[in-house]
Each structure stands twice: as C-alpha cells, then as structure tokens.
Amino acid sequence: MMSSSVPAATISRLELTGLASTDALTRVLFALNRLDALMDFLKERLFDKVGIEKAWSTVDPQGNACAAWGFNMTTREISLIGQLYLDKGVWNGERLLSEEWTTLATTKQTHSGKSFKDRDSRNDWLHGFGFNFWRCQHGCYRADGSGGQYTIVFPEHE
Numbered sequence: 001m002m003s004s005s006v007p008a009a010t011i012s013r014l015e016l017t018g019l020a021s022t023d024a025l026t027r028v029l030f031a032l033n034r035l036d037a038l039m040d041f042l043k044e045r046l047f048d049k050v051g052i053e054k055a056w057s058t059v060d061p062q063g064n065a066c067a068a069w070g071f072n073m074t075t076r077e078i079s080l081i082g083q084l085y086l087d088k089g090v091w092n093g094e095r096l097l098s099e100e101w102t103t104l105a106t107t108k109q110t111h112s113g114k115s116f117k118d119r120d121s122r123n124d125w126l127h128g129f130g131f132n133f134w135r136c137q138h139g140c141y142r143a144d145g146s147g148g149q150y151t152i153v154f155p156e157h158e
Contacts, residue, residue: 082152084096105131106135139154
C-alpha cells in the first residue's frame with residue numbers, strides 16, 4: 001500500500017494514470033523516496049498482476065531505488081514484461097499500461113552510438129533506445145539484463 005507520507009494529489013494522479021508514463025513513475029520515486037514504497041506500488045499495480053514474484057531493486061548509497069537501471073528479476077519474469085509490451089499494455093484482458101506508453105517506450109527516443117551514416121545496421125546496439133528498451137534490427141526491441149539475459153520482442157511475429 002502507498003505510504004501516507006506521499007502527497008494525496010500524487011496518489012490521486014497516479015491512481016488515474018496507473019503506470020502510464022515515466023513522468024508518473026518519476027513522481028512516485030521522488031515523492032516516495034523509499035525502496036519499500038516503490039516496490040509496494042509496483043507489486044500492487046504491475047508485478048502481482050503479471051506473475052512477477054522475485055523482483056528487487058538495486059539502491060544507491062542513500063538507499064533510493066535505482067529504478068532506471070537497477071531492477072532485478074528472473075529471466076522468466078522479464079519475459080512477462082516483454083509479453084506485456086507485445087500486447088500493448090494489456091494482461092489477461094486488463095489494461096495495465098497505456099498503449100501510448102508502450103509505443104513510446106519501445107520506439108527510438110534517442111540515438112545510441114555514432115551518426116546514422118557511420119552506423120552498421122547489423123549492430124543492434126546502434127538502433128537507438130526507447131524507455132528501458134533497446135531497439136534492434138528487423139523491427140525488434142529488447143530488454144537487457146545485467147547478467148546477459150535478454151528478452152527480445154518481435155512485434156511482427158507475434
């Protein structure tokens with residue numbers, strides 16, 4: 001459950017939007033500023049609904065969750081996230097993420113590497129980055145684990 005130290009306006013806005021944007025998640029991170037509250041929020045809104053049981057987050061020296069790069073889960077669990085994004089935010093008929101968000105998160109938002117003319121289209125690291133998803137050749141996107149695990153999503157080959 002959300003902490004009572006979170007401003008009511010933040011909770012209301014998040015209840016309306018769910019996990020619809022990084023803005024919302026960023027507001028949660030700054031408002032909560034506690035790992036347990038962040039994980040409780042994600043557990044209730046996302047993890048429990050898709051079957052993620054073992055997720056945990058790396059923390060910085062001040063104890064804040066490193067949500068942009070520090071989430072840890074099993075390879076099976078990250079594949080559930082891939083399936084959720086492939087299904088444009090719907091899980092078992094329930095919308096957990098907005099379709100707009102899943103599209104933005106999985107399309108190129110920033111360049112990765114050298115200029116376009118110097119890029120080798122066969123190098124997946126050079127196809128750009130969305131919101132925690134790397135773009136790949138063949139119209140794919142992927143989430144990379146720090147231990148070498150990958151979830152690669154091929155939208156054209158559901």
